Amino acid sequence: MSLSLGVFNSKIIALAESDKDPNPLRHDMAKGKIVAGCIAPHPPHLVYAENPDQNEPTSEGGWEQLRWGYERLRESLSEIEHDVIVILSPHWQTYVGTHFLGLENFQSLSVDPVFPNLFRYHYDLNIDVELAKQIHDNAEKAGLAVKMMENPDFRVDYGTITTGHLFNPKWDKPLVVISSNRSTDYYSAEVMQEMMIELGRITRETIEESGKKAVILASNSLSHRHFTTESEIPEDMSKEHIASHAMHLWDMRIIDYIRSGQTQRILDEMPEFIEQAIAESDGGGLSWLISALDTPDYPAILHGYGTIIGTGNAVVEWPCYKHEEGSQ
Numbered sequence: 001m002s003l004s005l006g007v008f009n010s011k012i013i014a015l016a017e018s019d020k021d022p023n024p025l026r027h028d029m030a031k032g033k034i035v036a037g038c039i040a041p042h043p044p045h046l047v048y049a050e051n052p053d054q055n056e057p058t059s060e061g062g063w064e065q066l067r068w069g070y071e072r073l074r075e076s077l078s079e080i081e082h083d084v085i086v087i088l089s090p091h092w093q094t095y096v097g098t099h100f101l102g103l104e105n106f107q108s109l110s111v112d113p114v115f116p117n118l119f120r121y122h123y124d125l126n127i128d129v130e131l132a133k134q135i136h137d138n139a140e141k142a143g144l145a146v147k148m149m150e151n152p153d154f155r156v157d158y159g160t161i162t163t164g165h166l167f168n169p170k171w172d173k174p175l176v177v178i179s180s181n182r183s184t185d186y187y188s189a190e191v192m193q194e195m196m197i198e199l200g201r202i203t204r205e206t207i208e209e210s211g212k213k214a215v216i217l218a219s220n221s222l223s224h225r226h227f228t229t230e231s232e233i234p235e236d237m238s239k240e241h242i243a244s245h246a247m248h249l250w251d252m253r254i255i256d257y258i259r260s261g262q263t264q265r266i267l268d269e270m271p272e273f274i275e276q277a278i279a280e281s282d283g284g285g286l287s288w289l290i291s292a293l294d295t296p297d298y299p300a301i302l303h304g305y306g307t308i309i310g311t312g313n314a315v316v317e318w319p320c321y322k323h324e325e326g327s328q
């Protein structure tokens, strides 16, 4: 009798618990998420034009359309809580697999090899090593070639630093930094894209498992044919324009897809875009970003567009936080 009463009581308790929450484990650790994904281009000219303390050269401004675009992006995400910023930079070029910065802090002087007159930047950045390692480990399990960069003397590429600065000039959030596996050069754009779609899926799933809120950034220009000479005053905006009409048409085509929620078409046309517009998405960042966002079919926000030494650059935000379950 006492045994059956005990069973009865435990059933009552179980029912009462299930009334409260049918899946209590779900709340033990909140599911992480990507709150926003952005195209955040990295021409060093934009940092040069802002005259921050960390950069040695000084300027009279320039490229305001894009810098105002970055201002709008920062404002748009200023109230959106996030713990970490994940960047894929095409200027950290690794030919054997994808690498991740793997130490808690990196600091040094970064000098742009092409524009040492514009960019001599003293950086001091913090890494979310835990999340970087989790993405690394899950990518390895999925069969991708990966490596953690743990050399304390490693110099971080200027693409990461420029995008990091423009997105978050206070540098008050840790980063996960992912290299560009140059599979477009070594194999083809199709192979690159297959690998980056896989890495994007792994990035999204790992962020969800981690319980963290992340903003993810593809650090790249769109069309990337550039002038081969520099004007006497680099920030002389009377000399700035797109390199060619064909480059303009490609940029507007991709921006149309971005603004109308057609990211699958961007993936479909990526090999032609890379070949014909010398697009900097050859580094894999844009394919990775679209995949990590689960190939969104809602419109992204174009915060700004402008040219830099003839290349086409867009500052874009996919506001995932507006498209979560229950947010509509």
Ligand SMILES: [Fe+2]
Pocket (backbone or CB within 6 Å): 042, 043, 090, 091, 159, 221, 280
């Ligand atoms: Fe670049």
